[in-house]
Amino acid sequence: MDGVYGSLNSIHRQQDTICALATPPGIGAIAVIRISGKQTFTILSKIFVSARPGFDIFKAKGNRIYFGKITDQESILDEVLLSVFKGPKSYTGEDIAEISCHGSIFIQQKMVELILRNGARLAAPGEYTMRAFFNGKFDLSQAEAVADLIHSSSQTSHDLAMNQMRGGYSDEIKQLRIQLLDFASLIELELDFSEEDVEFADRSNMLELIGQLQKSIKKLIESFSTGNVIRHGIPVAIVGKPNVGKSTLLNAILNEERAIVSDIPGTTRDTIEDTIILDGICFRFIDTAGLRQSGDTIEAIGIERTYEKINQARMILYVFDVSETSIEEINESLLDFQQHIESGQKTFILVANKTDLLVETPKHFGTFVDLETIFASAKRKEGLSLISDLLVKTVRKNLLSDQTIVSNSRHYEALIKASEALNYTADGLIKGIPTDLIATDVRSALHYLGEITGQVSTEELLGNIFGKFCIGK
Amino acid sequence: MDGVYGSLNSIHRQQDTICALATPPGIGAIAVIRISGKQTFTILSKIFVSARPGFDIFKAKGNRIYFGKITDQESILDEVLLSVFKGPKSYTGEDIAEISCHGSIFIQQKMVELILRNGARLAAPGEYTMRAFFNGKFDLSQAEAVADLIHSSSQTSHDLAMNQMRGGYSDEIKQLRIQLLDFASLIELELDFSEEDVEFADRSNMLELIGQLQKSIKKLIESFSTGNVIRHGIPVAIVGKPNVGKSTLLNAILNEERAIVSDIPGTTRDTIEDTIILDGICFRFIDTAGLRQSGDTIEAIGIERTYEKINQARMILYVFDVSETSIEEINESLLDFQQHIESGQKTFILVANKTDLLVETPKHFGTFVDLETIFASAKRKEGLSLISDLLVKTVRKNLLSDQTIVSNSRHYEALIKASEALNYTADGLIKGIPTDLIATDVRSALHYLGEITGQVSTEELLGNIFGKFCIGK
Numbered sequence: 001m002d003g004v005y006g007s008l009n010s011i012h013r014q015q016d017t018i019c020a021l022a023t024p025p026g027i028g029a030i031a032v033i034r035i036s037g038k039q040t041f042t043i044l045s046k047i048f049v050s051a052r053p054g055f056d057i058f059k060a061k062g063n064r065i066y067f068g069k070i071t072d073q074e075s076i077l078d079e080v081l082l083s084v085f086k087g088p089k090s091y092t093g094e095d096i097a098e099i100s101c102h103g104s105i106f107i108q109q110k111m112v113e114l115i116l117r118n119g120a121r122l123a124a125p126g127e128y129t130m131r132a133f134f135n136g137k138f139d140l141s142q143a144e145a146v147a148d149l150i151h152s153s154s155q156t157s158h159d160l161a162m163n164q165m166r167g168g169y170s171d172e173i174k175q176l177r178i179q180l181l182d183f184a185s186l187i188e189l190e191l192d193f194s195e196e197d198v199e200f201a202d203r204s205n206m207l208e209l210i211g212q213l214q215k216s217i218k219k220l221i222e223s224f225s226t227g228n229v230i231r232h233g234i235p236v237a238i239v240g241k242p243n244v245g246k247s248t249l250l251n252a253i254l255n256e257e258r259a260i261v262s263d264i265p266g267t268t269r270d271t272i273e274d275t276i277i278l279d280g281i282c283f284r285f286i287d288t289a290g291l292r293q294s295g296d297t298i299e300a301i302g303i304e305r306t307y308e309k310i311n312q313a314r315m316i317l318y319v320f321d322v323s324e325t326s327i328e329e330i331n332e333s334l335l336d337f338q339q340h341i342e343s344g345q346k347t348f349i350l351v352a353n354k355t356d357l358l359v360e361t362p363k364h365f366g367t368f369v370d371l372e373t374i375f376a377s378a379k380r381k382e383g384l385s386l387i388s389d390l391l392v393k394t395v396r397k398n399l400l401s402d403q404t405i406v407s408n409s410r411h412y413e414a415l416i417k418a419s420e421a422l423n424y425t426a427d428g429l430i431k432g433i434p435t436d437l438i439a440t441d442v443r444s445a446l447h448y449l450g451e452i453t454g455q456v457s458t459e460e461l462l463g464n465i466f467g468k469f470c471i472g473k
Numbered sequence: 474m475d476g477v478y479g480s481l482n483s484i485h486r487q488q489d490t491i492c493a494l495a496t497p498p499g500i501g502a503i504a505v506i507r508i509s510g511k512q513t514f515t516i517l518s519k520i521f522v523s524a525r526p527g528f529d530i531f532k533a534k535g536n537r538i539y540f541g542k543i544t545d546q547e548s549i550l551d552e553v554l555l556s557v558f559k560g561p562k563s564y565t566g567e568d569i570a571e572i573s574c575h576g577s578i579f580i581q582q583k584m585v586e587l588i589l590r591n592g593a594r595l596a597a598p599g600e601y602t603m604r605a606f607f608n609g610k611f612d613l614s615q616a617e618a619v620a621d622l623i624h625s626s627s628q629t630s631h632d633l634a635m636n637q638m639r640g641g642y643s644d645e646i647k648q649l650r651i652q653l654l655d656f657a658s659l660i661e662l663e664l665d666f667s668e669e670d671v672e673f674a675d676r677s678n679m680l681e682l683i684g685q686l687q688k689s690i691k692k693l694i695e696s697f698s699t700g701n702v703i704r705h706g707i708p709v710a711i712v713g714k715p716n717v718g719k720s721t722l723l724n725a726i727l728n729e730e731r732a733i734v735s736d737i738p739g740t741t742r743d744t745i746e747d748t749i750i751l752d753g754i755c756f757r758f759i760d761t762a763g764l765r766q767s768g769d770t771i772e773a774i775g776i777e778r779t780y781e782k783i784n785q786a787r788m789i790l791y792v793f794d795v796s797e798t799s800i801e802e803i804n805e806s807l808l809d810f811q812q813h814i815e816s817g818q819k820t821f822i823l824v825a826n827k828t829d830l831l832v833e834t835p836k837h838f839g840t841f842v843d844l845e846t847i848f849a850s851a852k853r854k855e856g857l858s859l860i861s862d863l864l865v866k867t868v869r870k871n872l873l874s875d876q877t878i879v880s881n882s883r884h885y886e887a888l889i890k891a892s893e894a895l896n897y898t899a900d901g902l903i904k905g906i907p908t909d910l911i912a913t914d915v916r917s918a919l920h921y922l923g924e925i926t927g928q929v930s931t932e933e934l935l936g937n938i939f940g941k942f943c944i945g946k
Contacts, residue, residue, distance in 0.1 A: 024501035024576060027623060029601070029946035031496065032503060032573070065536040065556055076635055078622075083538055083556065098573075100505070103497060104623045106631050128502070149551075150500060150577045158579050162549055473502035473576075 014134065017043065018123035019115045021108055022472040028103035033111050034472060035120055036128055040095040043118045047071060048082055062086030070099065072114050078107050092128050093135030126469025130462065133454060140454025140465065141170045144408055147469050148231075155280025156230045156400065160407050169220060169404045170453050176213055177449040183209055184442045190435045203429050210426045217419045220406050224415075226399050227407030229314060233275045233284030234395055237310045239337065240319035245353045249319060249378040250274065250285055253388060279392045281400075286313055307340055314399075315347045315391060322375065323357035334371075347394050349374065351387065356380050410465070414448045421445035487607065490516065491596035492588045494581055495945040501576035506584050507945060508593055509601055513568040516591045520544060521555055535559030543572065545587050551580050565601050566608030599942025603935065606927060613927025613938065614643045617881055620942050621704075628753025629703045629873065633880050642693060642877045643926050649686055650922040656682055657915045663908045676902050683899045690892050693879050697888075699872050700880030702787060706748045706757030707868055710783045712810065713761075713792035718826045722792060722851040723747065723758055726861060752865045754873075759786055780813055787872075788820045788864060795848065796830035820867050822847065824860065829853050883938070887921045894918035 017037030023030075035043060044057045050068040060066060066082045078101045085096040101107050116122060126147065133143045145164035152158040164170075186201035229235060238246045254276055274285045286309050310316070318337070320330055330350070350373040372390060376383025406412055421444040428438045450456030490510030496503075508516060517530045523541040533539060539555045551574045558569040574580050589595060599620065606616045618637035625631040637643075659674035702708060711719045727749055747758045759782050783789070791810070793803055803823075823846040845863060849856030879885055894917040901911045923929030 020502075022502040022576075023496040023504065024499035026497035026499060027943065028497035029493075029495040029507075029623065029943060030505060032505065034502070063538040063540075065538060065558075067536075075632070076639070078635070079638075081556075083554075085538075100571075102619070102622050103495075104625050104631070106626050106628075107622070110628075110631075146575070149575050149580070150502065152577050153579050155579075155583075158577070158583075159548070162551070165552075166549070470500065470502060 014131070017120045018127055019112060019120035020123040020128075020472040021112060022098070023103075025105075025108075026103075027105060030100050031103040031108045033099045033101065033108070033115065034096065034123075034128065035099070035115060036090070036092045036094050036096045036123075036131065037120070038095065039119050040097050043115060043120055044082070044097055046118050047114055048080075060084045062089055070101065070111060070114070072110070077110055077114060078102055088135065091137070092131040093137050094131060123471060124466070125471050126466030126473055129469060129473055130466045133462075138165075139170050139174075140457065141168065141173075141408070141411065141452055142166075143454070144410070144465055146473065148407070150470065150473065154277045154282040156282065157407075160227060160230055160405060163405075164407070169406065172216065172220070172404065173449055173452050174455075176216055177446060177453075177455070179209060180213060180442065180446055180449065184439070184446055187435060187439045187442055191439055207426055207429055210422050210429075214419060214422055214426075217415050217422070220404065221412065221415050221419065223404060224406045224409075224412040227405040228409075230282070230399065230405065231407050233282040234315065234399070235284050235286055235313040236315045236317060236391065237286040237288055237313035238317045238319060239288045239310060240351075241321075241333065244319045244321045245378045246288070246319050249317075249351065249353060249376070249387075252378045252381050252384055278388045281392055281395050283391060286310065311342045314345060315349065315394060317349050317351050317387070318371075319351045319353050321354045321357075322352035323354045345398070347398065348372075349387070349390055349394075351376055351383075353378055355382065411452050414451045418445045418448035421448065487604070490593045491600055492585060492593035493596040493601075493945040494585060495571065496576075498578075498581075499576075500578060503573050504576040504581045506572045506574065506581070506588065507569065507596075507601065508572070508588060509563075509565045509567050509569045509596075509604065510593070511568065512592050513570050516588060516593055517555070517570055519591050520587055521553075533557045535562055543574065543584060543587070545583070550583055550587060551575055561608065564610070565604040566610050567604060596944055597939070598944050599939030599946055602942060602946055603939040606935075611638075612643050612647075613930065614641065614646075614881070614884065614925055615639075616927070617883070617938055619946065621880070623943065623946065625704075627750050627755040629755065630880075633700060633703055633878060636878075637880070642879065645689065645693075645877065646922055646925050647928075649689055650919060650926075650928070652682060653686060653915065653919055653922065657912070657919055660908060660912045660915055664912055680899055680902055683895050683902075687892060687895055687899075690888055690895070693877065694885065694888050694892065696877060697879045697882075697885040700878040701882075703755070703872065703878065704880050706755040707788065707872070708757050708759055708786040709788045709790060709864065710759040710761055710786035711790045711792060712783060713824075714794075714806065717792045717794045718851045719761070719792050722790075722824065722826060722849070722860075725851045725854050725857055751861045754865055754868050756864060759783065784815045787818060788822065788867065790822050790824050790860070791844075792824045792826050794827045794830075795825035796827050818871075820871065821845075822860070822863055822867075824849055824856075826851055828855065884925050887924045891918045891921035894921060 015038060017035060017039035019033065019035045022032045022034040041057050041060070047070050048057060048066075048068055049071055050057075050066055052066075052068075055066070055068070062085055064084050066084065068080065068082060070077045070080050081100040083098040083100065085091070085098075087094040087096070090096040099111065101111055112122070126143075129138075129143050129146050132138055133140060138146075142165050145161045145168070148161035149158065149165055152161050183201065183206060190199060190201065238250055240246050254274060276283050276285070288306055288310060318334060320333070334348075334350075348371050350371045352373055352375045354377060355375050356377040356379055374383055374386045374390065376387060378384075406415065421441050425438055425441040425445065428441060447456050451461060488511060490508060490512035492506065492508045495505045495507040514530050514533070520543050521530060521539075521541055522544055523530075523539055525539075525541075528539070528541070535558055537557050539557065541553065541555060543550045543553050554573040556571040556573065558564070558571075560567040560569070563569040572584065574584055585595070599616075602611075602616050602619050605611055606613060611619075615638050618634045618641070621634035622631065622638055625634050656674065656679060663672060663674065711723055713719050727747060749756050749758070761779050761783060791807060793806070807821075807823075821844050823844045825846055825848045827850060828848050829850040829852055847856055847859045847863065849860060851857075879888065894914050898911055898914040898918065901914060920929050924934060
């Protein structure tokens with residue numbers, strides 16, 4: 001990786017023809033090996049023998065499929081389908097060939113070896129997509145979304161990545177940056193005439209513009225915490241006193257929904273967190289067993305930690321034993337609980353569990369405590385779908401209603417830094433500091449916004465981004 | 474599987490449009506989902522939106538690639554490349570589309586679900602190749618080679634499968650069968666005139682033909698044991714007295730050659746067998762630790778078992794300590810060893826180990842014992858490449874010189890049965906038994922030969938063959 005990203009601007013490396021397995025490793029019916037670069041057809045002319053006599057690979061047309069053999073000297077490695085894409089009408093913008101061969105590991109290895117021997121080099125992770133970026137096929141934020149798309153494991157994380165790949169908030173950021181550029185050019189103009197002490201840029205107009213920019217950036221920054229929970233699972237805490245059936249309830253939900261309990265890459269998963277995908281949305285359940293104890297110091301630390309975890313939750317399922325608890329008790333313990341946690345974007349759902357122990361189901365809890373209340377029997381698996389429906393409905397209403405969601409932590413950091421630089425700028429304008437200092441702050445804001453879409457890029461930045469891709473993309 | 478192969482002749486099932494993931498399961502840059510059947514384009518018309526306005530999937534041309542989106546109602550599942558193949562010019566002989574999408578597991582699952590919801594059913598294992606067989610794209614033995622090719626893990630097993638896929642001994646068997654058919658038709662003709670007691674078929678000519686057929690079939694049958702060892706690894710026993718350095722030698726060979734020690738599917742691999750691929754040939758080393766002990770009954774059983782294993786070996790590396798052993802001793806122990814094992818297709822190689830303990834290397838062992846002798850020091854890793862070169866050379870000379878190798882146990886069994894039926898026929902002809910009995914035996918031979926290439930097939934047979942494929946092929 002270092003070799004490629006350490007010399008990004010080296011025209012030589014960019015002109016190499018690259019090759020990699022594009023399909024997942026392992027045995028399958030077929031595997032696809034991808035070649036991209038100027039030597040693509042020269043390499044194929046040495047190893048591909050078309051089934052059609054007189055075939056000339058250099059005259060092959062784009063977006064066509066050719067049947068033939070891949071041969072190594074005299075011996076046939078495989079019978080393959082060759083898909084040809086002519087640059088610039090291709091994923092990378094270069095000439096591309098995709099060899100669809102039989103999916104044996106042996107053939108996959110030998111095929112790559114053979115292509116390397118004939119003049120290609122192995123592609124670095126994400127190098128195809130990086131070339132697409134360099135050739136203007138995507139902006140940087142779209143390129144990043146390709147990797148997110150490949151690793152998305154639920155409908156919502158998929159939608160987020162797909163939206164970003166198709167443009168997403170790139171355009172919004174580009175627009176913000178253009179407005180800021182107009183502003184910057186006036187400031188730079190003032191610098192040229194600094195000795196004359198003129199003001200081309202009206203200071204109050206400028207402050208107003210910065211205010212508008214900050215408002216848009218703030219909205220994007222705030223969307224990040226939503227984007228983040230969507231990618232890593234929306235944290236849900238199941239809380240309540242001991243023996244009200246919290247674990248039984250969790251297990252019942254997990255089983256009832258034939259949950260896809262998935263390992264999401266990048267999530268720090270301790271064993272006490274379970275993820276479940278309900279209607280395309282990933283939920284991450286937080287264990288609150290720690291709340292059971294109380295008393296001595298060590299246990300108090302445990303409780304403290306549990307509250308910290310609960311504070312991360314977006315939704316709280318507050319469970320009580322409906323057969324043993326009065327309305328007053330619930331109200332009291334709920335108030336007590338709410339005092340221990342931070343208020344904020346949390347949705348409470350009351351679960352009146354153990355309805356199986358009741359003769360008839362009471363109807364008045366919900367209205368009394370002014371929270372959505374679901375009557376359930378975890379033991380008998382009753383009321384579970386009401387709970388999951390309510391979880392999904394709440395998320396759709398509160399989190400997913402906004403179209404523009406920043407889920408990439410790099411973008412988040414760049415937005416924060418751009419916002420800081422704009423704050424300095426506004427502050428400087430108000431205090432009337434020298435124009436050259438203001439210009440520096442504005443340039444800084446422009447830089448960070450430009451980093452998001454790749455209008456400004458450094459080797460280190462690109463290395464960080466594309467190095468995280470899988471090889472072959 | 475039962476559902477498909479239990480009703481192979483059902484025109485209805487054959488007319489279904491089938492769909493499956495064709496690439497290995499898991500995350501990759503891209504994944505390919507394959508659709509085959511009459512409804513292929515109808516299904517695509519519901520879910521594929523071309524990037525080109527006014528595009529009509531029903532007018533799409535074969536062997537072309539189209540860029541567009543796969544959509545589920547309003548929402549975009551992915552941006553894809555669609556490869557179109559028009560029957561009969563396709564793998565199955567039917568209309569085929571291959572959707573090349575981003576390789577996320579989520580997208581792969583949703584894509585297959587979406588296609589199923591729009592009118593396809595999930596393909597059974599090997600169902601694409603089975604359709605290719607039914608549509609006359611391959612004979613049965615070629616179809617089987619596709620599965621072998623996908624699971625081949627060394628150059629030789631790959632070559633074997635590739636040779637079979639491209640025709641191999643199919644033609645030879647078809648030719649044998651045609652000759653037998655001529656013969657059978659004369660016999661059947663005699664049956665029509667049975668009351669007149671005529672002989673259309675000259676008995677001595679018939680016996681001669683059967684003799685020729687048997688000769689060809691015998692050659693194919695004999696090649697099976699070679700085909701089998703090529704697929705599962707050529708068994709090599711490292712034998713010798715205790716402390717001559719057998720294990721050190723094996724480990725040294727394994728390490729020195731940076732061995733690809735692979736798990737070959739279908740091999741019964743106990744922990745005491747190591748496989749190594751040298752120059753594309755898979756070798757399976759047999760541990761002979763059991764030979765160390767001798768004496769009481771239980772140990773004798775161990776020795777017995779070890780000799781059984783050694784008897785499976787095609788090659789024997791006989792190791793001795795060159796620093797402590799005289800020529801006479803070697804000769805004697807070698808003779809003693811050879812008395813304990815079955816003679817046959819075994820190649821002996823003498824390894825004069827521990828040359829590091831000698832002042833100068835003696836040159837005369839080789840000539841004296843009339844076996845290839847290699848001087849080595851397993852400890853110092855000397856002479857190892859000589860050993861592996863000799864192993865490879867010997868295999869190439871003794872096993873791989875013949876082009877026609879039967880490696881499929883089903884073919885082997887059919888050949889054995891055909892041979893038996895021909896024996897009965899010849900026996901009947903000599904003894905002058907009634908023509909109708911001879912006719913039965915000839916039909917039986919025809920049946921078994923026809924089973925190899927699929928000229929004769931039953932549902933059970935096809936179910937057995939294609940059921941072993943992976944889904945998607």
